[in-house]
Amino acid sequence: MLQISDKGKAIPASPIRKLVPYADKAKQKGIQVFHLNIGQPDIQTPEIALEVVRRMQLSVIEYTASAGNYSLRTKLAGYYQKLGIPITEQEILITTGGSEAILFAFMSTLNEGDEIIIPEPFYANYAAFAVMTGAKIKAVTAKIENNFALPPISEFEKLITPKTKGIVIINPNNPTGYLYSKKELEALANIVKKYNLFLYSDEVYRRYCYDGLQHYSVLNLKEIEQNTILFDSMSKRYSECGIRVGAIITRNQDILNTSLKFGMARLCPPALGQIAAEASLDTTDEYFQKVYDEYIQRRNFMVEELNKIPGVICPLPKGAFYSIVRLPVDDAEKFARWLLEEFDYNGQTVMLAPASGFYHTRGLGKNEARIAYVLKISELQKAVEILSVALQTYPGRVVPETLTKS
Numbered sequence: 069m070l071q072i073s074d075k076g077k078a079i080p081a082s083p084i085r086k087l088v089p090y091a092d093k094a095k096q097k098g099i100q101v102f103h104l105n106i107g108q109p110d111i112q113t114p115e116i117a118l119e120v121v122r123r124m125q126l127s128v129i130e131y132t133a134s135a136g137n138y139s140l141r142t143k144l145a146g147y148y149q150k151l152g153i154p155i156t157e158q159e160i161l162i163t164t165g166g167s168e169a170i171l172f173a174f175m176s177t178l179n180e181g182d183e184i185i186i187p188e189p190f191y192a193n194y195a196a197f198a199v200m201t202g203a204k205i206k207a208v209t210a211k212i213e214n215n216f217a218l219p220p221i222s223e224f225e226k227l228i229t230p231k232t233k234g235i236v237i238i239n240p241n242n243p244t245g246y247l248y249s250k251k252e253l254e255a256l257a258n259i260v261k262k263y264n265l266f267l268y269s270d271e272v273y274r275r276y277c278y279d280g281l282q283h284y285s286v287l288n289l290k291e292i293e294q295n296t297i298l299f300d301s302m303s304k305r306y307s308e309c310g311i312r313v314g315a316i317i318t319r320n321q322d323i324l325n326t327s328l329k330f331g332m333a334r335l336c337p338p339a340l341g342q343i344a345a346e347a348s349l350d351t352t353d354e355y356f357q358k359v360y361d362e363y364i365q366r367r368n369f370m371v372e373e374l375n376k377i378p379g380v381i382c383p384l385p386k387g388a389f390y391s392i393v394r395l396p397v398d399d400a401e402k403f404a405r406w407l408l409e410e411f412d413y414n415g416q417t418v419m420l421a422p423a424s425g426f427y428h429t430r431g432l433g434k435n436e437a438r439i440a441y442v443l444k445i446s447e448l449q450k451a452v453e454i455l456s457v458a459l460q461t462y463p464g465r466v467v468p469e470t471l472t473k474s
Contacts, residue, residue: 079199083192083401083425083438090408091419099412102443102451105404105421107242107390109442111307111359113348120347124340132339134331136162136315140346144300144315147349153287159319161327162337166272166301166314167193173297173316174201176326177266178233184268185227186236187219189243189392189426189433191270194236206232207428212394212436215383216244218252224259234266235259239283240273243426243438244392245367245385247277250284257289267292272301272314273388275356276363281386287317294320302341304388306348307359311341363389366441366448373452374439377459379466382439390440392423392433398464400424400437406462413454435466 084106091101135141141157148155163169170193178184180202186194188207198205206227210216224235235256239248260267269286277283286296301314316327331337367385374382379396397403401422411417423436441448459465 075199075202079196080192080425082196083423084421086425087404087408087419087422090405094408094412094417098415100416101408102416102418102447102454104439104441104443104451105419107304107388107440107442108309109304109307109389110444111362111442113308114306114351114355116350117306117308117344117348121340121344124343129339132336132342134334134336135328136160136337137342137346140342143346143349148287148317151285153285155287155317155319158321159317159324161316161324161331162342163314163316163331164334164337165303165312166270166299167197168334168337169299169301169314169316170194170268170270171197171200172327172330173268173299173318173323174198174203175330176323177297178203181231182233183227183229183231184234184236185224185232186428187241188428189216189423189438190236190428191238191242192425195428203233204231205428209427209429209432210244210246212381212383212392216241216246216392218246218248218256221255221259224256228259228263228265232263232265234268236268236270237286238270239286240277240385240387241390242270242273242388243390243421243423244383245388245390247281247283247386253284253286253289257286257292260292260295265295267296268299269296270299272299272304275305276360276389277387278360278364278367279386283387287319296320297323302345302348306345306351308344308348311344312338313341313345363441366443366445367391369445370439370441370448370452373449374455377452377456379459389442390438392426392436393439394436396459396466397435397462398466400433400435402464403458403462404437406464407458411458411461413457416450416454418451418454418458 141160145157183204208219208223274283298317303309381394404420420437423433427433
């Protein structure tokens with residue numbers, strides 16, 4: 069009898085996309101769905117990138133170098149140099165989105181049964197990448213009561229075993245919006261150095277840090293230069309998720325050389341995407357200021373309005389464009405399905421990403437959801453109103469008095 073592989077059975081469905089069939093059915097019934105489930109911004113892609121795409125006059129779309137176009141790597145290195153991070157094009161490998169960067173780095177550094185420590189909740193696809201590489205996740209839990217701050221370093225050390233190979237962080241964090249401080253990163257660097265671990269850092273949202281806070285990159289940490297691996301992506305910085313261009317950046321040439329062999333196996337990153345990405349690196353500061361201002365307004369509106377709903381807890385994100393929200397419901401996944409299958413308010417409903425899929429520890433996040441504030445405020449206003457009405461009528465609603473606000 070033909071069978072699916074054990075890895076195929078073990079790989080988790082995305083909490084961001086698993087409810088899409090229910091959303092599609094709702095739309096087929098004529099219901100408008102406000103998508104708060106996925107980090108697909110409605111912000112316009114920089115005109116400079118769109119113009120390059122419009123003007124393409126290639127007679128043949130050829131393979132590129134497996135490491136990515138030299139001109140793109142050089143320009144990306146310049147971008148980091150302007151940020152005060154001394155990187156050269158020789159320390160960059162272009163990938164098919166940030167996802168491939170993570171996968172290549174894991175495959176280059178982890179063996180079957182090796183362990184990686186990740187603060188939870190974390191970007192759900194890391195669980196899938198761990199399954200693909202045969203690695204085991206050990207989670208340290210960040211708590212909503214502390215705005216999802218980095219757990220004490222002692223909690224990391226408790227999980228370190230001879231099989232531990234690295235620590236993964238997402239900074240700013242997806243799904244919580246938490247921004248790790250320089251002090252927190254230096255504390256992590258100390259145990260990375262002490263136990264000779266890899267430090268994988270997903271910094272794709274680095275451009276969007278709020279309230280005057282500054283992003284600090286792991287590439288600026290001292291004495292662990294060979295241990296640090298950074299993941300980057302053009303998707304969120306320039307609102308061009310579909311071009312699928314990311315990068316591995318590390319000073320460890322063994323990791324880059326090994327990742328390149330995986331890159332050769334998939335031939336090359338997207339040729340057209342690289343052209344758009346290279347043009348995007350000329351985006352003006354004025355563009356980013358407008359986008360920053362828009363996200364600040366959306367964040368402030370969303371947090372203020374959600375916290376007005378009885379029983380809802382929404383921490384203030386310090387970066388990216390997500391927040392984990394605690395809801396007065398018995399089960400956030402059931403609630404999310406109910407919103408799409410059985411509920412509408414004036415012909416409209418909302419789509420959420422159940423937070424349990426962002427936790428590794430079974431049972432956590434059951435009454436939480438990730439919300440992405442990637443819609444215009446006028447649409448967020450409607451979405452919050454719909455959510456408020458839905459929470460009043462949902463059969464599995466939990467009485468707010470039984471919940472504790474922090």
